Amino acid sequence: MRPVYAVLMIAGLLAACGSGAEDIAFDGQFYRTGISDLDERHKFQVTASPVSASLEGAREAARYEATVFCVNEYGSSAIEWVVGPDDADEVLPISNDTLTLEGACPQ
DSSP states (O other): OOHHHHHHHHHHHHHHTTOOGGGSOBTTBOOEEEEEEOOSTTEEEEEEEOGGGOHHHHHHHHHHHHHHHHHHHHSOOOOEEEEOTTSOGGGSOEETTEEEEEEEOOO
């Protein structure tokens, strides 16, 4: 393979890695997501909004963002949820139209 083609192929692959949950529809809606590395034992906090568009969509957008984080940071899609997307609606922390979940990426 010629060096120029290899560079172009690598650049294309890296560009594809930049996609976030904001670029993917969940339950027919787009969500703003964010993730914070809590820096203790691989813990993180992930947010998704607006919940008013669809709670199910916000759950899945947050799950997706957390999975991408764990894969990129620790090489695994496994997540141990403290407060997760599969918890009952009434226990999910929602404030200002934003869902906040917490978990850890096990080693």
